[in-house]
Amino acid sequence: MERHYRDGHTETWWAADARLGGYGPDSPSRLVVATTDPANLPEKATGYLAINLPHPDTPHATTSPHPPADLNEIVRLYGLRPWIEQSYKQIKDELGWADFQVRSDRAIRRHQTLVNWSFSFCWDRWFAPPGPPGCHRAGPVPR
Structure with missing residues (x-):
């Protein structure tokens, strides 16, 4: 192929x-x-x-x-494996996916969900088109 x-x-x-x-x-x-x-x-x-x-x-x-x-x-x-591994490395190293001090399975899953959400938010902001200079909107960027 x-x-x-x-x-x-x-x-x-x-x-x-x-x-x-x-x-x-x-x-x-x-x-x-x-x-x-x-x-x-x-x-x-x-x-x-x-x-x-x-x-x-x-x-x-x-x-x-x-x-x-x-x-x-x-x-x-x-x-797709290299992209998945790169994303996992960023989540683990930069966003603290593996840095938790909790005891319950539910708390670990909540922590990982929040980190994955943060990662998705960072990627969305990274690829969003830039706004006018000096504009720092808190809302979503229109596409």
Whole structure:
């Protein structure tokens, strides 16, 4: 498949279902290998993915709680990983997602919800179009 990046360049990625132990294309847990170089499998450009998205052609694809996914969809989702990791790093390091001193599960989930809300607010403000110079409105920026 062709992966298209924000800077305009593209890369060709190959993917294949693999079998290992209980993993396989017809198992509830699949093992997928995604790479930019199938001949050499370079360490930094090859991912070994254990996933629970069923193969579209298997009988359990209709009974699985997860939607079936072909290899193109799995590689597309795998391409989102760096963005997710970058966002998680910002939430954890800058906004204090992991800095809590509470005891109950409910309090931890409340803290994490507030931090995630703060992160979303920061991203919204970052990408909002600028207003006139000297204008610091407290309300939402019209889009």
